[in-house]
Amino acid sequence: MRPTDVLKPGSTIGILGGGQLGRMLALAAARLGLHCHIYSPEKDSGAFEVARAFTRADYEDEAALAKFAAAVDVITYEFENIPAATAAFLSKRKPVHPNPKVLETTQDRLVEKNFISALKIPVAPYAPVHSAAQLANGIEKLGLPAVLKTTTMGYDGKGQIKIMPGDDANAAWRSLKNKPCVLEGFVNFQREVSVIAARSADGKVECFEVTENDHQNHILKTSTVPAKVTDETAKEAERIAAKIAKALDYVGVLGVEMFVVKVKGKQALMVNEIAPRVHNSGHWTLDGATVSQFEQHIRAVAGWPLAKPLRLGRKVQMTNLIGDEVHDLAPWLTLPGTSLHLYGKPDARAGRKMGHVTRVWPAK
Amino acid sequence: MRPTDVLKPGSTIGILGGGQLGRMLALAAARLGLHCHIYSPEKDSGAFEVARAFTRADYEDEAALAKFAAAVDVITYEFENIPAATAAFLSKRKPVHPNPKVLETTQDRLVEKNFISALKIPVAPYAPVHSAAQLANGIEKLGLPAVLKTTTMGYDGKGQIKIMPGDDANAAWRSLKNKPCVLEGFVNFQREVSVIAARSADGKVECFEVTENDHQNHILKTSTVPAKVTDETAKEAERIAAKIAKALDYVGVLGVEMFVVKVKGKQALMVNEIAPRVHNSGHWTLDGATVSQFEQHIRAVAGWPLAKPLRLGRKVQMTNLIGDEVHDLAPWLTLPGTSLHLYGKPDARAGRKMGHVTRVWPAK
Known part of the structure; x- marks a missing residue:
């Protein structure tokens, strides 16, 4: 991104994908006085209602894509399975961040793992x-x-x-x-952690602190900070995330999932997966940090400086509301320090992420 | 509000007024999975773009008002100068919170001051x-x-x-x-403070902590917590706000501005003004508390329980960006712990509130 590509308030960010990640990106952009235009093939996309404009069309619809590109100043995406041809088509018309080569790397597990290995970063x-x-x-x-x-x-x-x-x-x-x-x-891990890193157009990196994650039925259930890792492990995790971001010439927020394993009595890390986007394990930052992962991503793609994230509270825990858990909100609404986020999805299908709650334990 | 009036996620809140307060209410509602429909006569209303629907029409347009009422489940407002006839017309069709009698009291400074005096609360x-x-x-x-x-x-x-x-x-x-x-x-005050209080449909009250306010050219410039008042004064301020809310049979958030004066060597309070709505001096709660005034208002009008607000950080300060101050954002974007909020207004006219920033000093 050239310095001339620093967006002014009132500019429009195009977002591919209209799910909860797009929705929370749009809400973050609105706070900053930036407009959003959502592009999604799905009706009832939760992001449509909080954006200034939306296009409901397939990713292969070149006329709709061209019109979308003409209406926005910069383009980003909320998920990594954007067809390569779509990203290529758009990037000829407007800057696309993160750059479409990132998609080539992360859409294929094997390419991704080979890429990380080549950086001399341990992979599961x-x-x-x-x-x-x-x-x-x-x-x-x-x-x-x-x-x-x-x-x-x-x-x-x-x-x-x-x-x-x-x-x-x-x-x-x-x-x-x-x-x-x-x-x-099979990895005999002590715990699963992730690092949410933001990289700006001028190559600066800010990491949110290492987050500890618990999964149920292969779906993220809770994310907690601080994670139970040593300071050394935490620093190494951030170093790994920054190295990956730099190698990808990344602009925006990415999530790096890692396993903490015990090697010769000491904690060590193995990368499991990269998510080239804002990540579920970073949702706690909306309520538990002085800047959210969504705002960091918007700042990066807008060419703005990143904020330095500071944690609020001595502990923060995010819990996903999956399927019909969304029908039992009452206990969360009155739990001290707890914030509710619902994604506006009409059907609470089994396994579907319907919302999340974040609990912050304020420091004394 | 009857228990049956507890809104389900997916319900629609109608908001009269489309300025920054309506905009921040709509953003809070979206987080909770509630839709918003904004009604405003002004084009370029900043709230339009973050709501599922909007109506641009005059407050006297009964056809538009009837259609609006039919499209929403409950109605609230972001400012106190809604014409009485508009509020009356709407309240025959859908619940209006706070109740329209509140407007009669607060639209007239004299009626308001007489009302407060009658409650045996000191008034300037x-x-x-x-x-x-x-x-x-x-x-x-x-x-x-x-x-x-x-x-x-x-x-x-x-x-x-x-x-x-x-x-x-x-x-x-x-x-x-x-x-x-x-x-x-003329009141020879030590300082200006305000209490932002929320009252739920079942009569419970939650106050945000007393906020200290500084004005420049009659416009709020900064709000800071904790305020420099004694614990006794803080408790008395909350008691006053709760008493006013109860007397008004209030549902929603209201702001009560007060002067702190010295009487016989001790701090005493005098009410200056009531704002029957979310209030500029409560904007710090968006970043500095576990629940914002906007969410509390939405919870109240939706018939949901209020949250207990906890402060985040050892100090929080909100600064309004007025007129062309909005053109000098760079220093705020990198100040640690600082969040920027822009209201999406196209013209930075002198004296116009264009946005605000909140700085949170995290506890050690």
Whole structure:
């Protein structure tokens, strides 16, 4: 981004995707006096109602994309499965942040893991699976249990299957339609953590503090700060996130999920996954920090300086409201220090992220 | 409000007025999964772009008002100068909170001061001015300097004139077109404070802590917590705000401005003014408390329980950005712990509130 690309208040940010992440980005942009234009193929996109304008059209609709690009000053996205052709089409017309090459890296688990490995950053053990022979080799190398995941399009536990000792590995692969896969070895981790990092157009990086995450049924359930990691581990986690952001020439917010493991009696880190966007494990920053991940992302894509995030409270915990948990709000509404966020989704389907709550324990 | 009037997420709140207060109310409602429909006669209303729907029409347009009422579940307002007929028309169709009788009391400075006095709450000294004789009597009673204010429609220093010793008082009144006025005696205050109180449909009250306010050119410049008042004064201020809210059978957030004076060596309070709405001196709660005044207001009008507000940080200060101060944002963007809020107004006219910043000093 050139210095001339610093957006003035009143400029318009185009956002691809209209789910809760787009919605919370739009709310953050509005606070800063920036308009948003949401592009999403889905009706009832929760982001539509909090943006100045929206386009409901498919990602392949070039006429709609061209009109969208003409109406905005800069373009960003709320999820990583934007078709490559869409990103390429748009980036010829307006700046797209993070740059579309990031999508090429992160849309494919294997490309992503190879990319991180090449940076000499430890990655959870993995093996490519493009053939039955590779599957057998992978199991030989990583042992069982292991998880077989399609290289593309998986999230929240979709597109993956666990292989236990004695299971028919080939049958497992067939259940994923023999798509290109990655086999991920079992990691005996102490805890799961993530770092939400923001990188500005001029290359500065600000990390939110390391967050500890708990999953239920492959879906994030809680994120808590401070995480139970040593200062050394926390610093290393931030260093890893910053290194990845720099290597991707990243502008915006990214989430890096990591495992904390014990190696020779000491904590060590292994990267699990990169999310090239604001991330569920950073939702606590809306209420528990002096700047949110959403505002940091908007600042970065607008060419504005990043804020230095400071935690508010001695402890902060975010809990996702999944499926029909959203129907039982009463206890949250009166719990001291607790903020409710609902995403405006009409149907509380099982496994669907409907909202979240954040509890902040103020410092004494 | 009956228990059946507890709104479900997905319900729609109608808001009269589309300025920054309506805008911040709409942003708070969106977080809670409630839709907003803004009604405002002004084009470029900043609230339009963050609400699911808006109506641009005059407050006298009964067809538009009827359609608006039919489209929403409950109605509230962001400012006190809603025409009485508009409020009456709407309240026959949908619940209006705070109730329209509140407007009758607060739209007229004299009615308001008489109302507060009748509650045995100290009010800054005042006298009615409907005739030259009353003006002379008022000056006799209160002394000079004093401020002559029209009983209706004044705000931010508009509709008022200061009378100094030796001034031609009748000429001053003529400059206000001899409208009905209130003469306000000079109060030698230690400081100006306010209490932002929320009252729920079931009569519970939650106050934000007393806020200390500084004005420049009759416009609020900064609000700071904690205020420099004794614990006793703080408790008394909250007691006064709660008493006023109860007497008005109030549902929603109201601001009560008070002077802290020294009487016989001790701090005492005098009420200056009531604002039957969210209030500029409560903007700090967006970043400096576990719940904002905007969310409290939405909770109240939705029939939801209020949250217990806890301060975040050892000190919080809100600074208004007035007129072209909005063009010098760079220092605020990098000041640690500082959040920027812009209201999306196109013209930075002199004296116009364009945005605000809040600085939070986190506790150690």
